[in-house]
Amino acid sequence: MGYEPQADFGTPAVKSDTTVTLSIDGRAVSVPAGTTVMRAAALSGGAIPKLCASDNLKQFGSCRLCLVEIDGMRGTPASCTTLVNEGMTVHTETARLQKLRRGVMELYISDHPLDCLTCSANNDCELQDMAANVGLRDVRYGYEGANHLGEATDTSNPYFDFDPSKCIACSRCVRACDEVQGTFALTISGRGFESKVSAGLASDNFFSSECVSCGACVQACPTATLNEKAIKDIGKPERSVITTCAYCGVGCTFRAELRGEQVVRMVPWKDGKANRGHSCVKGRFAWGYARHQDRMTKPMIRAKVTDPWREVSWEEALGYAAGEFKRIAAKHGNNALGGIVSSRCTNEEGFLVQKLVRAGFGTNNVDTCARVCHSPTGYGLSKTFGTSAGTQDFDSVEDSDVMLVIGANPTDGHPVFASRMKRRLRQGARLIVIDPRRTDIVRSPHIEADYHLPLTPGTNVAILTAMAHVIVTEGLVDQAFVAERCDMDEFRDWADFVSDMRHSPEFLAPVIGVDAAQIRGAARLFATGGNGAIYYGLGVTEHSQGSSTVMAIANLAMATGNIGRRGVGVNPLRGQNNVQGACDMGSFPHELSGYRHVSDPVARAMFEAEWGVPIDPEPGLRIPNMLDAATDGLFKGLYIQGEDIVQSDPDTRHVVAGLEAMECVIVQDIFLNETANYAHVFLPGSTFLEKSGTFTNAERRIQPVRKVMEPLNGYEDWQVTQELARAMGLDWNYTHASEIMDEIARLTPTFAGVSFARLDQEGSLQWPVNEAFPDGAPIMHVDGFVRGKGKFIVTEYVPTDERTGPRFPLLLTTGRILSQYNVGAQTRRTENSAWHEEDLLEIHPSDAENRGIRTGDWVRLASRAGETTLRATVTDRVAPGVVYTTFHHPTTQANVITTDNSDWATNCPEYKVTAVQITPSNGPSQWQQDYEAQADLSRRIAMEPAE
């Protein structure tokens, strides 16, 4: 695709059952009633000049450029604020209009630098386009009068500059911040000639203000006032490629805009169905890691992890890896081998890794990092509804009346969807937040949660059962829905269980740590407030009762009839870009793609016929079990694609012990990550910009990932897996990722209708895509649950084994921050670190005072599993008795602290509850210093002797 600005129809689309026909410059145009004249003209191919209008913003009517004449109407109304009428006759280009527009443009240009030839937006500037459009040839007022040309440029943001001398005060940036992002960080300060865009207070610049760098203002700006630094450095893009972001589970679609082989910028694609043209600071700006100096591009091997790495050819590396794995299998058996694939990888890569493990290694020992985040979602929703996935699309939120957000921090973790939630909340939807922390969505401009229930970490099941108690005992159950859609015997058992007085809010309040009246109020609101949608994240799943909590959520949705239509549903917010896809692709050790258990002979037979090898009918090892088996001397070889288990998995010391006990660890990654410190073979990987494939987001939306530039290492990741398979003797001959998807479609009933050609045609598809749902299913369980009748499951609250006591009196919970992502491998190698250069410990003022701790102090964070040090920040965002930190930086190693407690059903780690003690410290611990030294030692690469 060449470089063309994305189409802008001036004002937003409207929905109406009534069509209006009018005449515009002699053309008959039919549009939905309520459409503006501006949009109708643009849709009919005759765009009207404009500056302050954009089709992702409400009509504003300030620039006076879009004036039109309408028969029978006086004056020259603004087309952006005038709605169409049946039979209306509009004229957009008359001598009178041209004169008026030239006059308006003269005023704009009289206070605008005439540096077009050297301006970074030259030939990509709406002001320039409009000046040409209206035929401006001269400015009668001259340029000597009072103007803003001397205003200083604000360069404080790492990614874009603000040059007020070029500002035309159209307010598009301010409105984008308000309406699209919902942060309200910008305003127009001053009046008349003094009007100017201002970020935060007068003393602020963009960086110090509340701006979250989503890029909406930059995208909205019609001049070079807000412009990416990359445009200034590299130049205007020449071509673009549509692809999908590789960060969180929202799955934003972007236009990668390039000049030659160089990405200039990533611009959210307006036709993207997950993001609807919006972005966050990560997807929009934090892609520079793809060309970071730390990128590894050459294969390396070493006999011992204490040896320096030795760069070798692909042939030697793959031959060595295959030889080692074959030796291990011959000596210790097939079950001494296994593989792990990251949820950051594409569907095609995930499918190939599990195929290599099952068909090549001859074992089901394959797992994915979804194990450590959303495995309870798969288990819980499969048991209750019959499908291991969320029930809605993101658009559904537009019809929600009450949102229940539990264990999720969408403004940091899923910011683009959070903006859509906030937009709906500003329209009047109600909000319940269940979270130990006061997350940003609890209270932000024009939004305040009706209920924030700051429960004690580890009591999710108790609070959901207490809410269910209120709903059942106060007669708020949707009896008609339950009678029609659910198993009544199971419902009665569940209703009896939750009705017991020991599940009342009053009885459980001391355990939960939330006032009973608040719990009752929240339950009543959810049950009676209209369409109720539940959104949850890892604060639900990463607990010893993660699966029970998911089932309790499903119970609540069924009891209130909130399933099977727009505006409702159970919505897991997936942490990584392809968590859903990794689970779909058979990356778990007990099931094949499409969630069919390995013991299912019919499913197994399909794969055996396609692959020509027998499939083991017994489940394989999960990640923690692989590590256990390794320390027992039974598991010897591990192939890890794109996952950094040393940093991301709990109880780091155990992870390291497991890896150290193995004879051959193969790491395939773009960087020498922490896990690579314990690897024997390193295979360089490729970024999402360098390969083809698909990601499946949190709404089951399968979206294309398109190669934007050639991989630095020479191969796409699926090709590396194929070469490893071939080195092990498998006859794989895929020539493109699309052929892998074709195989997935042949073997996976829910993907039967998916192909790259179909995705190119549709843009994206939400599975299931098959004979029953040829165009996919935005909303599931519409006429009935996939499993037949919805299953209520009794979820008894079982306190975690992790208890506070005199030695460890505080509860640590962990999470992520907006600017960083997961273990930080990508975002730490971008300018995003300007916002978060280290992990900090949040501690309540009373807990801090008791310990003599102030903001900025080094503190020792100790648990039964280990200890580390980091700096503290004192805040009442956390409740007394609770502390919080992120896990983005390897030097902090927050997972040294977390224990090996896990979910009872899936072994998803209990990251969210660790008993700890905090004490003042002098700085990084000896352990941290030793770790850094060891990591440096492990990353040595042997120099080739000089010729």
Next chain:
Amino acid sequence: MTGQVHHVDTTAKLVTMINQIVRNTAREKDQIAAIADHIHAFWTVRMQQQLLEHGSTGLDPVAVAVMARLAPGIRAPHDA
């Protein structure tokens, strides 16, 4: 970190896991069958065998009953 000794009692972890499953499935109508199905679906044969060889020490009585039910179907690890 290389060279540090980190002892893990993996059998004790299996005991913890099955006891945890018992506590979280207490309301199942046929709890023993439900847990047996769960373990059969998600645990490797070797894990089942390891717990069987461990015996009943530390196991919840329900877990002991589950293992007794599973025992005839569990093959030795070398058969897996």
